[in-house]
Amino acid sequence: MPDPFERLFLEEYPKVVAIAYRVLADRSAAEDVAQDVFIQFHRRVSPGDERAAGWLHAAAVHSALNVIRGERRRAQRETAHAVDPAQPPVASPERLVVEAESRREVRRALSRLPQRTAALLMLRYSGLSYAEVATALGMKVGNVGTLLRRAEEALRKEVNRATPE
Amino acid sequence: MRHLNDGTLRRIYDEPLALTALDQAHFDSCTECKARFESIANAARATATLLSVPGFTPEPAAALRSVRIRIRADEAGRPRRWYERWLDRSSPRFRPIATPAIAVLLAAALLTGVTATGVAQGWFRVYAPTTVAPVQVGPSDFAATGALLDYGEVKWLPDAPTLHQLTDATAAAAQSGLPVLMPASLPQGVSGPVSFGTISHATGSLTFDAERLRASAATKGVHVNAMPAKINGSKLIVNAGPALLEAWGLSASASQVQMPTLVIAQTRVPTVDSTGATATELEDYLLSQPGVPPDIAAQIKAIKDPSTTLPIPIPRGLATTEPVQINGVQGLLIKAVLGAGVVWQKNGVIYAVGGQLTPDQVLAIATSLH
Numbered sequence: 001m002p003d004p005f006e007r008l009f010l011e012e013y014p015k016v017v018a019i020a021y022r023v024l025a026d027r028s029a030a031e032d033v034a035q036d037v038f039i040q041f042h043r044r045v046s047p048g049d050e051r052a053a054g055w056l057h058a059a060a061v062h063s064a065l066n067v068i069r070g071e072r073r074r075a076q077r078e079t080a081h082a083v084d085p086a087q088p089p090v091a092s093p094e095r096l097v098v099e100a101e102s103r104r105e106v107r108r109a110l111s112r113l114p115q116r117t118a119a120l121l122m123l124r125y126s127g128l129s130y131a132e133v134a135t136a137l138g139m140k141v142g143n144v145g146t147l148l149r150r151a152e153e154a155l156r157k158e159v160n161r162a163t164p165e
Numbered sequence: 166m167r168h169l170n171d172g173t174l175r176r177i178y179d180e181p182l183a184l185t186a187l188d189q190a191h192f193d194s195c196t197e198c199k200a201r202f203e204s205i206a207n208a209a210r211a212t213a214t215l216l217s218v219p220g221f222t223p224e225p226a227a228a229l230r231s232v233r234i235r236i237r238a239d240e241a242g243r244p245r246r247w248y249e250r251w252l253d254r255s256s257p258r259f260r261p262i263a264t265p266a267i268a269v270l271l272a273a274a275l276l277t278g279v280t281a282t283g284v285a286q287g288w289f290r291v292y293a294p295t296t297v298a299p300v301q302v303g304p305s306d307f308a309a310t311g312a313l314l315d316y317g318e319v320k321w322l323p324d325a326p327t328l329h330q331l332t333d334a335t336a337a338a339a340q341s342g343l344p345v346l347m348p349a350s351l352p353q354g355v356s357g358p359v360s361f362g363t364i365s366h367a368t369g370s371l372t373f374d375a376e377r378l379r380a381s382a383a384t385k386g387v388h389v390n391a392m393p394a395k396i397n398g399s400k401l402i403v404n405a406g407p408a409l410l411e412a413w414g415l416s417a418s419a420s421q422v423q424m425p426t427l428v429i430a431q432t433r434v435p436t437v438d439s440t441g442a443t444a445t446e447l448e449d450y451l452l453s454q455p456g457v458p459p460d461i462a463a464q465i466k467a468i469k470d471p472s473t474t475l476p477i478p479i480p481r482g483l484a485t486t487e488p489v490q491i492n493g494v495q496g497l498l499i500k501a502v503l504g505a506g507v508v509w510q511k512n513g514v515i516y517a518v519g520g521q522l523t524p525d526q527v528l529a530i531a532t533s534l535h
Contacts, residue, residue: 013225014335025218106215125216127339146172152212
């Protein structure tokens with residue numbers, strides 16, 4: 001018989017890791033963030049808390065966004081450009097390098113957005129419903145669509161600013 | 166009634182069934198809202214492409230083992246890491262809903278932004294189905310050579326669609342960008358775990374090439390009607406998917422082939438844009454080609470507006486169809502000996518429910534999806 005933490009873990013882990021993965025585009029880093037989130041959760045929240053799922057989703061997106069913000073700051077200090085270790089260029093080297101670079105560029109743009117804007121985008125594009133997004137970010141479900149629309153515009157502008165045609 | 170706001174239109178794209186009856190009635194009759202919806206949907210598609218990541222199936226059991234080990238090791242106490250301190254400060258329940266600075270930035274983005282993608286000037290939409298219609302087909306109808314003719318260069322931009330099989334609902338929703346739908350209850354005989362399949366969104370182009378068609382027809386020894394000058398060189402851009410399939414009753418054993426007892430499928434409506442030829446010109450030309458049975462050509466020509474109708478192939482003599490109402494829109498009920506199905510389109514998504522069920526059971530599932 002699984003204990004309440006285990007039940008919650010098995011139910012919510014796929015969502016938590018999906019959120020982190022959508023932000024980081026790196027499987028291994030996403031698994032690390034997801035596990036850190038659950039360990040923090042274990043320390044401070046009861047698995048029976050009705051806000052447990054919302055807490056986990058929000059912690060996952062904020063923690064993952066902080067990782068890419070940290071990477072951006074690090075990249076500003078360093079000049080090295082290593083290929084994404086999660087996507088080793090084995091089969092089609094040029095293609096994989098271009099795709100990895102494109103994903104990194106989008107993540108850099110994401111890291112420049114306000115935290116809440118980026119969080120809203122990533123929660124929704126990780127597959128959470130509008131109700132789940134609203135719970136995680138403490139907003140009304142009726143406002144999710146409007147803010148999501150604006151967040152999409154903000155991301156588009158940030159990407160265009162970084163890669164002018 | 167006032168027009169629907171951007172937020173409501175944006176939600177229709179993600180959760181097409183969440184609209185209130187009043188808003189749905191307005192949307193169905195308002196061309197302005199539909200045009201704004203199309204622009205919003207284009208922006209959402211562009212964002213989905215920007216944020217796409219390769220497929221990944223989580224492994225909760227292995228992760229749980231790892232977390233258990235870390236929790237045990239963690240009990241001893243140690244200096245807090247940066248993200249723990251951050252989590253303390255920014256625990257979601259304590260975060261402000263929105264700061265004025267963010268609100269101002271979002272408002273500026275909305276006012277100054279332009280549509281991210283969309284149909285560029287010089288292109289026009291030749292196909293975007295809003296209704297479904299049956300087309301009776303026989304087993305030998307497409308055995309002829311027509312389907313194998315080379316009409317021009319086909320390109321995927323950048324990749325052909327891919328199919329992923331999953332067992333996890335969250336991963337399926339995340340990969341497809343479509344909500345996992347569940348019926349209010351399952352009929353007797355339908356049980357067990359649900360299997361999921363996702364098909365990625367794909368954009369493909371076909372550039373008509375009269376010379377390639379002539380060469381291909383000569384190789385196969387068939388006569389084709391000359392490609393009209395307006396079609397030759399014109400380009401079609403096809404946008405299809407993503408799609409999400411949910412199936413009950415599939416065997417876990419790969420050696421055992423089993424028909425699912427229930428399938429729920431949804432896909433965003435495919436669209437076709439053209440640089441030159443119109444929908445009618447394309448239809449007239451393609452339906453006159455060898456390999457297209459005259460009976461099927463006549464049925465498609467009989468469809469009042471082919472640019473907004475999705476033809477559903479119905480095996481002749483094996484199934485019958487009738488129009489039905491599904492949550493306020495017209496659908497097509499298909500009755501066969503072994504089962505039944507229903508197909509409908511609502512708010513830019515095509516839905517299908519079918520299986521080894523009676524027509525009443527299929528309709529009950531279709532109308533209760535949430």
